[in-house]
Amino acid sequence: MNDATNDSPASVLTVGQRIRFLRERRKMSREVLAGLIGKSVSWVKQVESGRLQPPRLPLLIQLAEVLRVRNLAELTGDQSMPVRMFTGPGHPALDDVRQAVNATPLQATGTVQPLSYLRNRLAAAWRARHASADHRTALGALLPDLIRDTQLAAVMYQGENRRQANAILAEVYGLAQMFLAYQPAQDLLWRVADRSLMAAQESDDPLALSCAVWFLGQAHRDAGDFEAARAINEQGMAAIQPHMDDPSLDLLAMWGALNFELAFTMARTGDSEDAWLYWQEAGRVADRLPADYYQPWTSFSRIIMGPHAVTIAVELSQGGESGRQAERTISTPIPSRPRRGRHLIEVARAHHLQRDHEAVLGTLELAQQAAPETIRYNGYARRMTLELVETGPAQLRPQARDLADKIALLI
Known part of the structure; x- marks a missing residue:
């Protein structure tokens, strides 16, 4: 960042000019950027032109994530802080999962497991994910061996059995993508997303294909x-x-x-x-x-359609509608702890649009109780918590700091 190049803004640029440079580099309109960060198009234009003061840290972090920069220095020019600090840490099992994915067998050697046994293990892994408060830890213990064994089956079996093995493998990669989401492992996430689609195509199974497409679209x-x-x-x-x-x-x-x-x-x-x-x-x-x-x-x-409505309203920055949908669905009995944790974060986002700081903090605390590893790795939750710690009402800041400690935000 010391020299101006075609790929990076010069160090003499203002924060607003850097935002504009990075936005245009991603071929993103002001309208799209404004929608992604919950601001008006006028606000974006004024920040970029220097008519408004540079955004404060929580919003800078949000801009960094949306504009896909790795370090806040790319936005500020002088504040070196990895964005991954606010997008979730690497899980202790991340290296084991990476090694399993990268150990794709190239030769048909080894002991292959029956397809029925692999299906049962995969189903058990899904159950463990939904039942566990710390779902990444649960998956981290199961995924490495499951990935290796299923990759081997897709190589060893022939004919119809190989197609079935590839259908299972596509789903295993999808489960791995859920483990990898919001971790500092974007290269690996893309690898499993692409491999899932390839395995699904090899399987000639419409269900496996639809599952792989769902995961790749999210990526x-x-x-x-x-x-x-x-x-x-x-x-x-x-x-x-x-x-x-x-x-x-x-x-x-x-x-x-x-x-x-x-x-x-x-x-x-x-x-x-x-x-x-x-x-x-x-x-x-x-x-x-x-x-x-x-x-x-x-x-x-x-049961998930109500929570989905909250997400749509929040993404559209429809404060009133998101608030109404959140009120209707706050107690929805979602039969998955991580999915319930995510829904509560979306409800907190709805409260955030309405600037109800107390409701934001209370809902984030509920999310932390429901699924600690969901909120710890969720960028929205981490940003809202940081904002409460930094600029929230004085009477809420001690409580916000307690939450920040629980989700390892201030470490």
């Missing part, structure tokens, strides 16, 4: 590439459309989940009309599912 959206997220989503839906005349229950749920993913992506781009239209379509699919159905991969179900 693109979280990276800020909304066009790619929408494209892979729509391509996946077109591929499984011929199988929707008489779908299995799980495939029907995946159709609903993919509709919601389109809603989510549209909300991220500020397209309110399409976001709510796709959410409504997802709701119509959910209504066709049994009342007690809950899909382990995507959490798609009847």
Whole structure:
């Protein structure tokens, strides 16, 4: 950052000029950036032009994540602070998972396990994830061996058994992506997302394909590439459309989940009309599912549509609507601890839009009680907590610092 180049802003640039440079480098409009950080287009323009003071630390962190920079120095020019400090630490099991993923067998040698046994282990891993408050720790203990054994099966088996092994492998990689999310391992996350799609294509299984597309679309959206997220989503839906005349229950749920993913992506781009239209379509699919159905991969179900509405309203920065949806769904009995923790973080975001600091803190504390490893790795939760510590009402700051300690924010 000491010299001006075509790829980095010169050190003499102001914070606003740096924001504009990084935004334009990502081919992102002011409208999109404003929507992603919950500010007006006018605010972005005034910050970029220097008519407003540079953003404070919590908002700088949010900008850094949205603009995909690794260090705050890229925004400030003089404050060296890795952004990963606010996006979640690396889990102790991360290296073991990385080694397992990278140990892809190239030769058909070793002892292969029966497909039924691999399916049972995978199902048990999903159950452990949903039941555990510390779900990454639970997965970290199971994933390395499961990844290695399933990768071997996809090489060793032949014919129909190989196709089935690849379907299982696609789902194992999806589970690994959930472990890797929000950790400093973007290279590995992309590797498992791409491998999941390749394994699903090898399986010739529409359910495996829909699952892999769901995970890959999320990776693109979280990276800020909304066009790619929408494209892979729509391509996946077109591929499984011929199988929707008489779908299995799980495939029907995946159709609903993919509709919601389109809603989510549209909300991220500020397209309110399409976001709510796709959410409504997802709701119509959910209504066709049994009342007690809950899909382990995507959490798609009847019960999740209310929490999904909170997410859409929050992403669209619709303060009033997000508040109404949050009020309706705060006590939703989601049968998954990490998913309930995530929903509570979304409710806290709704309160944040309404500047209700006490409600934000109280809801984040509920999220920490429900799923400590969800809030510890969630960038939104960490930013809101930091904001309360730094600039929240004086009477709430001690309580906010306690929460920050619990989620390892100030270490």
